[in-house]
Amino acid sequence: xxxxxxxxxxxxxxxxxxxxxxxxxxxxxxxxxILKHYQDLAGADVTFSADRGxxxxxxxxxxxxxxxPSCTSCHTKSPLKSGRTHANKxxxxxxxxxxxxxxxxxxxxxxxxxxxxxxxxxxxxxxQEKGDFLVYMMGQ
Amino acid sequence: xxxxxxxxDNGTLRSDAxxxxxxxxxxxxxxxxxxxxxxxxAGTTAFVVSAYANANANTSLEKSKSAxxxxxxxxxxxxxxxxxxxLVGAVTVAAITGFLAPEWWLDVHSWAGYTIxxxxxxxxxxxLWGTFYARFRSFIxxxxxTLAHLRALAQKKxxxxxGHNPAGALMVFTLLGTLIALTxxxxxxxxxxxxxxxxxxxxxxxxxxxxxxxxEILAFGLLGLIxxxxxxxxxxxxxxxxxxxxxMIDGRKSxxxxxxxxxxxxxxxxxxxxxxxxxxxxxxxxxxxxVLMVLLAGSGAAWALLKTPPNGYVAMPANKTYASECGDxxxxxxxxxxxxxxxxxxxxxxxxxFGEDASLDDExxxxxxxxxxxxxxxxxxxxxxxxxxxxxxxxxxxxxxxPYWQRRHKDIGKSVFAQKRSAPKAIVLPATKMR
Numbered sequence: 001x002x003x004x005x006x007x008x009x010x011x012x013x014x015x016x017x018x019x020x021x022x023x024x025x026x027x028x029x030x031x032x033x034i035l036k037h038y039q040d041l042a043g044a045d046v047t048f049s050a051d052r053g054x055x056x057x058x059x060x061x062x063x064x065x066x067x068x069p070s071c072t073s074c075h076t077k078s079p080l081k082s083g084r085t086h087a088n089k090x091x092x093x094x095x096x097x098x099x100x101x102x103x104x105x106x107x108x109x110x111x112x113x114x115x116x117x118x119x120x121x122x123x124x125x126x127x128q129e130k131g132d133f134l135v136y137m138m139g140q
Numbered sequence: 141x142x143x144x145x146x147x148x149d150n151g152t153l154r155s156d157a158x159x160x161x162x163x164x165x166x167x168x169x170x171x172x173x174x175x176x177x178x179x180x181x182a183g184t185t186a187f188v189v190s191a192y193a194n195a196n197a198n199t200s201l202e203k204s205k206s207a208x209x210x211x212x213x214x215x216x217x218x219x220x221x222x223x224x225x226x227l228v229g230a231v232t233v234a235a236i237t238g239f240l241a242p243e244w245w246l247d248v249h250s251w252a253g254y255t256i257x258x259x260x261x262x263x264x265x266x267x268l269w270g271t272f273y274a275r276f277r278s279f280i281x282x283x284x285x286t287l288a289h290l291r292a293l294a295q296k297k298x299x300x301x302x303g304h305n306p307a308g309a310l311m312v313f314t315l316l317g318t319l320i321a322l323t324x325x326x327x328x329x330x331x332x333x334x335x336x337x338x339x340x341x342x343x344x345x346x347x348x349x350x351x352x353x354x355x356e357i358l359a360f361g362l363l364g365l366i367x368x369x370x371x372x373x374x375x376x377x378x379x380x381x382x383x384x385x386x387x388m389i390d391g392r393k394s395x396x397x398x399x400x401x402x403x404x405x406x407x408x409x410x411x412x413x414x415x416x417x418x419x420x421x422x423x424x425x426x427x428x429x430x431v432l433m434v435l436l437a438g439s440g441a442a443w444a445l446l447k448t449p450p451n452g453y454v455a456m457p458a459n460k461t462y463a464s465e466c467g468d469x470x471x472x473x474x475x476x477x478x479x480x481x482x483x484x485x486x487x488x489x490x491x492x493x494f495g496e497d498a499s500l501d502d503e504x505x506x507x508x509x510x511x512x513x514x515x516x517x518x519x520x521x522x523x524x525x526x527x528x529x530x531x532x533x534x535x536x537x538x539x540x541x542x543p544y545w546q547r548r549h550k551d552i553g554k555s556v557f558a559q560k561r562s563a564p565k566a567i568v569l570p571a572t573k574m575r
Contacts, residue, residue, distance in 0.1 A: 067495050086496060087470035107501075115497040 053136025063122030095140030219427035341448030452521020
């Protein structure tokens with residue numbers, strides 16, 4: 001009896017660890033295309049950095065609209081959590097692991113970078129800022 | 141038995157025979173040709189009982205008197221009584237939801253209205269082919285008789301009638317007429333303003349709004365009539381020493397010795413009474429087929445009427461570009477919530493859209509703008525479009541700034557909107573499909 005309990009405990013732990021471990025962020029071909037688009041814009045000598053992306057995402061910026069000093073104003077401090085717009089609509093989490101269809105359509109990504117960067121920083125973001133952000137979110 | 145039908149002469153004869161108000165002369169006539177009359181009277185076999193064996197007995201007042209003293213007599217058939225009390229219930233619900241309840245009780249109010257409509261139609265048919273005292277024919281009185289009755293009433297000595305007396309008859313017709321007008325005007329409002337119900341496809345918003353006042357006046361009128369009806373029943377009960385409320389419950393009215401003398405048109409023998417109220421089974425068969433008929437005709441008519449799409453509604457296919465471009469930060473508001481001129485201004489200022497950048501690429505912007513203009517409130521005759529068409533002069537692109545929206549929300553505390561999780565402010569209609 002005892003040994004059976006032990007075996008099932010081990011199995012349970014194995015099973016749970018399998019279920020609970022976050023799957024490694026799977027950036028598919030669509031996301032790769034978009035990254036490549038920004039890599040081309042930034043130039044071959046620039047390497048995108050998830051750490052810089054995180055810093056940019058968390059930072060308080062100036063120059064934008066007063067209601068939105070940071071990306072986190074709407075997306076919250078955790079990429080894994082859903083956010084809210086100023087009109088109170090839910091925004092799905094930014095992390096690719098949570099929202100599978102993120103960063104899959106260049107037109108959409110461009111549109112939101114344009115809008116959100118203007119709202120937060122009062123200017124367009126640079127290709128490097130965009131690339132850093134994408135690498136950070138795709139790794140989450 | 142029912143051989144001679146449809147001749148003019150019989151028609152006159154019949155109405156004489158049928159009205160319980162006609163006096164002795166009627167009774168002699170009755171004894172002359174009972175067969176023709178009965179065949180006509182009921183219009184069908186169902187209600188005619190071979191009751192005429194002792195019809196000549198009617199000529200003797202003595203006999204009728206002894207018969208009337210026999211006690212209570214069934215006057216109001218059960219379907220009629222059910223109609224009466226169901227109507228009381230439906231009118232009560234309609235009155236409470238109409239006068240007191242807030243607008244979101246409209247559904248209940250409408251269903252009470254449909255019920256009233258159904259009941260009244262039933263009553264009209266029952267007035268044509270129900271049992272004797274339920275028939276209109278038995279209580280349509282000439283003007284002079286009505287006046288005489290009222291005069292006698294003023295002297296507290298009204299003549300006695302087994303069925304409706306002239307004053308009561310007047311009340312019945314007025315009530316029925318008022319209820320019909322109320323039901324019809326209610327349907328017009330429902331169809332015009334709310335774009336629901338059987339008239340939704342036929343009545344414009346303006347017409348529906350126009351009917352509101354009429355409906356309200358009628359409703360107050362009905363209240364007055366109900367009051368008068370109750371007072372009348374009370375007075376009549378006191379004067380005739382007969383509980384008329386109870387009579388509408390068990391259907392029986394006693395023909396007491398006190399007023400048997402003055403009893404108008406009493407020609408009571410059990411046989412005649414049998415003619416007036418045939419066996420319950422037949423009454424039920426007739427009543428149930430009448431109900432089925434009304435329901436069938438009603439649903440048939442409703443089905444035919446509802447085939448027409450709501451008046452002033454526009455077939456609007458969902459637009460993907462609009463739904464995604466204008467539905468990310470808030471729900472994509474229905475284009476009919478603002479006029480075209482407002483959408484024009486809104487689309488011209490997307491870079492600074494309520495403190496946010498909502499800019500679009502030219503191609504999407506063009507498509508969105510075309511969609512908004514095409515289905516703007518100017519193009520609709522819906523309730524929302526009509527009410528929101530007038531925008532705030534200083535803030536023409538905000539639905540929640542329109543005078544109508546402000547008026548409807550003025551009682552809702554600011555704190556409700558300030559709540560973090562509260563829903564977006566403006567209402568959204570589903571995309572409409574033409575049937």
